[in-house]
Amino acid sequence: MANPTAAMLVIGDEILSGRTRDANMYHLAGRLNAHGVDLREVRVVGDEAADIVAALNELRRRWNHVFTSGGIGPTHDDITADCIAEAFGVGIDVRDDARAVLASNYPGGVADLTSARLRMARIPDGASLIDNPVSKAPGFQLENVYVMAGVPSVFEAMVESALPLITGGAPLMSESVRIDKGESDVAEPLALIASTYPSVSIGSYPFQRDGRFGTNIVLRSADRDSLDAATNAVRALAV
């Protein structure tokens, strides 16, 4: 059976302006791969409601699961939760369970929940909360969409809370071979190996180090025997 598919939607002007280097995409890609979920598309959009809603609706219809990062804090530019509610056509309001979780983060409890902080307890109707052990303010899941914070430490904690909710497939096995030759020197034999072992996906990734070019070959397959045979064939190119 094919692995479930996923997409990621990164939300935030700070990524598109070049101010912040996104770290969450790389983290999520690795965790999904290990969990047997195929990440198939990533989109990055700014803090514009129409862009967020349109991207979310395309992604959630096309892929099995969608993970979002960013825009669920307490400030005026945090509009993700409202956009999710709009995309699903449901209401959104402060919810008792989210308020209780949030209050547990402050010494005065509910009395410390200013109106700004209460924004973080606004949850779309029908969603369930995603635990945030780092700073309490919860993420949430609505159908196949998992809404998480953009701060990397919080995002990563929420990913660990969300992954057990998803039934993954078999993680692909992979092998990699480093070849100290330029990519064009191995392209032809590599194409032959790829056509000989159709169950093995073979990627070729050139790199430059100390002024010389080399190529990393990555082989991936769910079939151990084919993977080993193809890997041996690639290793023979390295000598």
Next chain:
Amino acid sequence: MANPTAAMLVIGDEILSGRTRDANMYHLAGRLNAHGVDLREVRVVGDEAADIVAALNELRRRWNHVFTSGGIGPTHDDITADCIAEAFGVGIDVRDDARAVLASNYPGGVADLTSARLRMARIPDGASLIDNPVSKAPGFQLENVYVMAGVPSVFEAMVESALPLITGGAPLMSESVRIDKGESDVAEPLALIASTYPSVSIGSYPFQRDGRFGTNIVLRSADRDSLDAATNAVRALAV
């Protein structure tokens, strides 16, 4: 006059599988911002022709410029040039100017151009070449689409070749203020400042360091006076 807009299309299974951490998005975002071009959307897709063609056609119709990275090397999984030709409905073949540039990278000249290397001289009809001072194999421009390599050193060199082709607007001026308070403690006064200075875009970016939360406030505007006034108002929140 509003700045021109841009999108980026990152192509490659290695990003989605979590094997490679993309570095090109952050680099391009910063360079475009400095050039007065607003990066509005990024998409990452795998080495699947249908996905590449569909994403490219959506992005090139929606935004003024589209920059792609990845998939223009010599191996079987490098299908970007063919996908660009398909998206534009034009032919693609080895072209004399690209072959000459490529040959200059090898001691034997044209005689060293194996069929794998010649793949890198296949250019869609009507495109003009983008100079690659690092490893010669050229990128290309077709209408509003700039097709560049995925290896960061080559990508960055190609960006510098492509940017002068684009008339940018005024780079936004920006100021940033670090506040050692949680985001929810400044959310309300910040919303007030944002509504007082509508020409200033104000972003709020929480961070966690040494176990404590703080907030970076970034203000951006093309209007110096409003930017200064809003920045002073934000600084007053920091004390």
